[in-house]
Amino acid sequence: MDLGSLRIFLAVVEEGSVSRAAERLHYVQSNVTTRLRRLEEDLGTNLFVRTGRGMVPTSAGKRLQGYARQILRTVEEARLAVSGSAQPQGPLAIGAIDTVAAVHLPQVLARYHSQYPKVAIGLQTGASQELVRQVLNYDIEGAFVGGPVANSEIVQTEVCVEEMVLVTAPDQPTPAMGSFDTILVFRPGCSCRNRLEQWLREEGLTPIKLMEFGTLDAILGCVGAGMGISMLPRSFVERGPFASMVRIHQVAEPFSRVPTMFIRRKDMAASPALSALIGLFQTERSVAGDSA
Numbered sequence: 001m002d003l004g005s006l007r008i009f010l011a012v013v014e015e016g017s018v019s020r021a022a023e024r025l026h027y028v029q030s031n032v033t034t035r036l037r038r039l040e041e042d043l044g045t046n047l048f049v050r051t052g053r054g055m056v057p058t059s060a061g062k063r064l065q066g067y068a069r070q071i072l073r074t075v076e077e078a079r080l081a082v083s084g085s086a087q088p089q090g091p092l093a094i095g096a097i098d099t100v101a102a103v104h105l106p107q108v109l110a111r112y113h114s115q116y117p118k119v120a121i122g123l124q125t126g127a128s129q130e131l132v133r134q135v136l137n138y139d140i141e142g143a144f145v146g147g148p149v150a151n152s153e154i155v156q157t158e159v160c161v162e163e164m165v166l167v168t169a170p171d172q173p174t175p176a177m178g179s180f181d182t183i184l185v186f187r188p189g190c191s192c193r194n195r196l197e198q199w200l201r202e203e204g205l206t207p208i209k210l211m212e213f214g215t216l217d218a219i220l221g222c223v224g225a226g227m228g229i230s231m232l233p234r235s236f237v238e239r240g241p242f243a244s245m246v247r248i249h250q251v252a253e254p255f256s257r258v259p260t261m262f263i264r265r266k267d268m269a270a271s272p273a274l275s276a277l278i279g280l281f282q283t284e285r286s287v288a289g290d291s292a
Contacts, residue, residue, distance in 0.1 A: 010068050093122040097125070107284060112276070126189075131144075136265065149261060154263045158260070181208040183200070183229055184211050220245065234248065
């Protein structure tokens with residue numbers, strides 16, 4: 001098992017096709033096929049099954065993904081350390097919940113890209129639980145999630161605190177028993193959804209319906225149209241056109257505050273590229289707090 005074979009393996013996983021992986025790596029297709037077969041022979045197991053949807057990793061292939069990414073990342077870190085290059089460079093795969101990606105990251109990423117043009121950033125968005133799982137599987141180097149996260153394999157740093165608010169249609173009063181029958185939420189694992197469900201239990205409120213959405217923008221649009229209520233960070237609700245479409249209601253402690261944590265695996269040192277990003281994020285948040 002060599003580094004080149006691991007790179008080929010990951011390219012096939014990510015592309016779902018030998019031909020697309022070969023094109024991406026600038027290899028001939030027969031070379032990719034041969035290297036994959038040798039890797040499977042070396043490991044003594046099949047790593048892929050061919051289906052109508054392309055090349056799909058087997059259970060063994062799925063397990064190998066995390067290890068392969070960890071190995072290649074560690075090799076890159078060693079190369080940078082030995083070469084004495086302190087300038088961040090290379091790929092940086094991170095994740096963020098949608099509220100952070102929409103509100104807090106755009107300016108940070110723009111400045112980061114300007115300062116460190118040799119870093120190729122890949123950003124995954126999703127619910128907090130999904131991103132925690134991706135970090136644990138070595139799929140991404142770290143993630144901004146709603147916290148705190150209870151996992152002994154995770155190192156976490158609080159980077160900001162969100163004020164949570166209830167949102168209703170403009171003409172709807174503060175939610176109380178009988179004043180609403182539907183809550184609009186993101187998919188399971190979302191920290192906003194978890195906080196809303198905790199608040200409902202504390203208040204003794206039981207909605208009749210629960211509607212799941214794939215985007216937070218869609219939730220706000222439907223709240224504004226009178227379909228139901230939701231709970232989201234104030235910073236997200238007050239951006240763009242949404243503030244005029246909904247009514248904001250304050251929430252009492254302890255439900256009004258949700259810390260945003262940056263997480264990474266405890267067994268992996270932060271790369272220079274990641275350390276630079278977190279430092280810049282914290283600086284930007286400090287400046288924003290001072291000007292607020």
